[in-house]
Amino acid sequence: xxxxxxxxxxxxxxxxxxxxxxxxxxxxxxxxxxxxxxxxxxxxxxxxxxxxxxxxxxxxxxxxxxxxxxxxxxxxxxxxxxxxxxxxxxxxxxxxxxxxxxxxxxxxxxxxxxxxxxxxxxxxxxxxxxxxxxxxxxxxxxxxxxxxxxxxxxxxxxxxxxxxxxxxxxxxxxxxxxxxxxxxxxxxxxxxxxxxxxxxxxxxxxxxxxxxxxxxxxxxxxxxxxxxxxxxxxxxxxxxxxxxxxxxxxxxxxxxxxxxxxxxxxxxxxxxxxxxxxxxxxxxxxxxxxxxxxxxxxxxxxxxxxxxxxxxxxxxxxxxxxxx
Amino acid sequence: xxxxxxxxxxxxxxxxxxxxxxxxxxxxxxxxxxxxxxxxxxxxxxxxxxxxxxxxxxxxxxxxxxxxxxxxxxxxxxxxxxxxxxxxxxxxxxxxxxxxxxxxx
Amino acid sequence: xxxxxxxxxxxxxxxxxxxxxxxxxxxxxxxxxxxxxxxxxxxxxxxxxxxxxxxxxxxxxxxxxxxxxxxxxxxxxxxxxxxxxxxxxxxxxxxxxxxxxxxxxxxxxxxxxxxxxxxxxxxxxxxxxxxxxxxxxxxxxxxxxxxxxxxxxxxxxxxxxxxxxxxxxxxxxxxxxxxxxxxxxxxxxxxxxxxxxxxxxxxxxxxxxxxxxxxxxxxxxxxxxxxxxxxxxxxxxxxxxxxxxxxxxxxxxxx
Numbered sequence: 001x002x003x004x005x006x007x008x009x010x011x012x013x014x015x016x017x018x019x020x021x022x023x024x025x026x027x028x029x030x031x032x033x034x035x036x037x038x039x040x041x042x043x044x045x046x047x048x049x050x051x052x053x054x055x056x057x058x059x060x061x062x063x064x065x066x067x068x069x070x071x072x073x074x075x076x077x078x079x080x081x082x083x084x085x086x087x088x089x090x091x092x093x094x095x096x097x098x099x100x101x102x103x104x105x106x107x108x109x110x111x112x113x114x115x116x117x118x119x120x121x122x123x124x125x126x127x128x129x130x131x132x133x134x135x136x137x138x139x140x141x142x143x144x145x146x147x148x149x150x151x152x153x154x155x156x157x158x159x160x161x162x163x164x165x166x167x168x169x170x171x172x173x174x175x176x177x178x179x180x181x182x183x184x185x186x187x188x189x190x191x192x193x194x195x196x197x198x199x200x201x202x203x204x205x206x207x208x209x210x211x212x213x214x215x216x217x218x219x220x221x222x223x224x225x226x227x228x229x230x231x232x233x234x235x236x237x238x239x240x241x242x243x244x245x246x247x248x249x250x251x252x253x254x255x256x257x258x259x260x261x262x263x264x265x266x267x268x269x270x271x272x273x274x275x276x277x278x279x280x281x282x283x284x285x286x287x288x289x290x291x292x293x294x295x296x297x298x299x300x301x302x303x304x305x306x307x308x309x310x311x312x313x314x315x316x317x318x319x320x321x322x323x324x
Numbered sequence: 325x326x327x328x329x330x331x332x333x334x335x336x337x338x339x340x341x342x343x344x345x346x347x348x349x350x351x352x353x354x355x356x357x358x359x360x361x362x363x364x365x366x367x368x369x370x371x372x373x374x375x376x377x378x379x380x381x382x383x384x385x386x387x388x389x390x391x392x393x394x395x396x397x398x399x400x401x402x403x404x405x406x407x408x409x410x411x412x413x414x415x416x417x418x419x420x421x422x423x424x425x426x427x428x429x
Numbered sequence: 430x431x432x433x434x435x436x437x438x439x440x441x442x443x444x445x446x447x448x449x450x451x452x453x454x455x456x457x458x459x460x461x462x463x464x465x466x467x468x469x470x471x472x473x474x475x476x477x478x479x480x481x482x483x484x485x486x487x488x489x490x491x492x493x494x495x496x497x498x499x500x501x502x503x504x505x506x507x508x509x510x511x512x513x514x515x516x517x518x519x520x521x522x523x524x525x526x527x528x529x530x531x532x533x534x535x536x537x538x539x540x541x542x543x544x545x546x547x548x549x550x551x552x553x554x555x556x557x558x559x560x561x562x563x564x565x566x567x568x569x570x571x572x573x574x575x576x577x578x579x580x581x582x583x584x585x586x587x588x589x590x591x592x593x594x595x596x597x598x599x600x601x602x603x604x605x606x607x608x609x610x611x612x613x614x615x616x617x618x619x620x621x622x623x624x625x626x627x628x629x630x631x632x633x634x635x636x637x638x639x640x641x642x643x644x645x646x647x648x649x650x651x652x653x654x655x656x657x658x659x660x661x662x663x664x665x666x667x668x669x670x671x672x673x674x675x676x677x678x679x680x681x682x683x684x
Contacts, residue, residue, distance in 0.1 A: 038411075123415050124411075124412030124413060124415060125412050125413050126411045126412035126416065127411060130411055130412065158422065175412075176415050179414050179415075198363060203428070218420045221420070222422055223418060223426055226425055226426040227428070228426045301412065311420060311421070311422050311424075312422055312423050312424045315422060315424035315425075315426060316424055318426060319424065319427070321428050322426060322427070322429060323426050323429055324429075333558050345660075345667065346669070348669070358475070360472050360475060363472075363664070363665075363667040363668070365663065368596050368597065369462070369466050369467075369469040369471075369663060369664060369665075369666070370471060370665075370667040371471060371472075371667065372470070372471055372472030372475075373477070374472075374669045378657065409566040413514040415509075422461055
């Protein structure tokens with residue numbers, strides 16, 4: 001069955017099915033219950049599953065993730081939410097010092113099965129700490145998996161997949177895409193591992209994730225008007241990176257532009273660029289280009305358009321690569 | 325800013341109209357979601373209708389004592405252009421615009 | 430919602446209305462109504478939540494989510510009192526603890542009678558829309574049944590009962606008639622065991638079904654009456670003045 005849903009509704013549907021199918025699953029976070037989430041992602045879940053399975057927590061992310069750690073140790077499968085990306089920072093101690101390494105510490109005796117939902121990235125004119133891109137920070141931590149869906153179908157299936165995984169999965173939802181609708185094919189998830197070619201092309205590969213996939217697809221469409229054929233790869237899994245998939249695309253086109261909203265220095269663009277250089281040394285037609293946020297705190301809403309890679313900035317990056 | 329209107333909801337089997345007992349809000353007032361808006365009376369009972377959204381009341385339709393039909397506009401709000409949540413706004417779909425043209429070497 | 434069993438096995442539905450914590454108030458709705466209709470839809474949940482009062486609303490037997498046994502015997506006044514016992518057991522009421530009770534119309538009558546015989550249970554009694562006599566007097570079962578079948582036009586008190594019994598589409602009119610006639614076997618007389626707890630009477634000043642509430646005040650040691658301005662028996666339940674009066678009264682006695 002295929003249904004047209006917003007990303008918001010697709011995630012809501014996945015959560016509903018997880019709660020219905022898995023008695024060990026629990027949803028909790030700030031305002032996820034009575035209010036149904038500030039983005040309505042958990043709307044109706046508390047009414048349906050009760051306040052003992054869909055739980056409103058105090059405004060204390062360290063408590064939310066501390067509780068998630070304890071529940072996971074006790075064999076539950078928590079699905080906590082931090083309301084906004086920037087509020088994951090107060091919980092970094094629980095995430096890095098406990099959740100990420102308990103499985104390792106216990107020599108595999110205590111897997112920490114959980115999915116941490118993080119409404120992520122900018123694009124909704126929010127104040128500071130409500131538009132951060134923390135994927136590199138999380139990907140740097142051994143023991144965590146990091147995934148970021150780009151559309152409703154991916155959001156639905158990747159969340160269900162993440163819930164089945166034995167490791168803690170950081171699920172980064174592109175909040176600016178919550179309202180965009182798309183077909184969700186419930187029976188046919190497609191391949192959920194690794195990256196995904198979102199648009200095929202010959203001249204150059206753009207690698208992106210989250211909200212930047214949609215923007216890169218727009219760029220590819222505009223580039224086609226100029227007779228430039230761009231392949232867009234949705235990286236999806238940011239930890240572990242789909243090394244073979246990313247390399248395969250760039251091996252075909254010879255050129256790569258990596259697009260992310262996070263600051264440039266030590267961002268995942270650097271990691272992927274290095275990967276491509278290692279694996280494709282001598283076969284690249286141009287240095288790997290990065291189009292990213294700047295090395296400044298993610299600005300508040302009014303300056304967002306200057307910070308987040310725009311269509312023109314990505315086109316510039318493409319042109320630099322083509323001209324090399 | 326945008327306007328959103330809400331009709332008198334279906335208040336139960338067979339009821340087609342209700343009488344406004346008392347407005348609990350007035351134009352210009354900011355209300356949260358679920359704030360009581362108005363008391364209405366049907367032939368069977370009296371109910372307090374909660375606000376379906378947060379917003380500023382623009383118009384209340386009907387005076388105390390008036391009878392209005394289910395489906396008729398009851399209240400109009402002035403709301404921010406679709407709000408994203410507690411903060412932010414829903415991004416508007418824009419036409420793809422660019423200044424940069426590409427050329428292959 | 431949670432169902433408890435009363436002494437005769439009938440399941441009685443209890444609904445949480447208002448704050449999840451705070452002084453407890455047992456809420457008893459009126460005839461041919463329900464906790465949902467009398468309290469929740471009328472906005473008492475929000476009012477109690479803001480006031481920090483924890484309401485436990487009981488669906489009277491024959492109503493709402495409670496069982497609806499057939500036959501007048503199931504609706505003797507004694508059965509209703511046992512239902513209140515079961516609800517209080519669930520609330521975990523310890524003698525001496527300050528629990529309030531709010532009743533409307535038939536629910537107010539039940540509260541009045543209950544407290545009259547169990548004086549220590551409620552620290553405060555708020556009674557809305559309560560007439561001073563038995564409203565189901567002078568009623569004729571044969572005429573009522575014939576009226577339900579559409580065979581006769583009921584008259585007098587019977588007309589009133591039949592009209593109420595048919596009012597809610599989800600209710601079963603025959604059950605409600607069983608109830609009305611069962612309760613009427615013990616006519617209400619406010620001078621018998623009047624409550625000793627502090628009592629607030631409130632009735633709409635346009636309520637022609639309970640226009641004599643105030644006459645009960647002298648029967649009680651500690652009672653007062655406040656009219657609900659501009660309201661009748663049906664529409665008093667949503668009134669701000671009614672809610673504010675009840676909340677202020679309950680808070681002052683349960684705090």
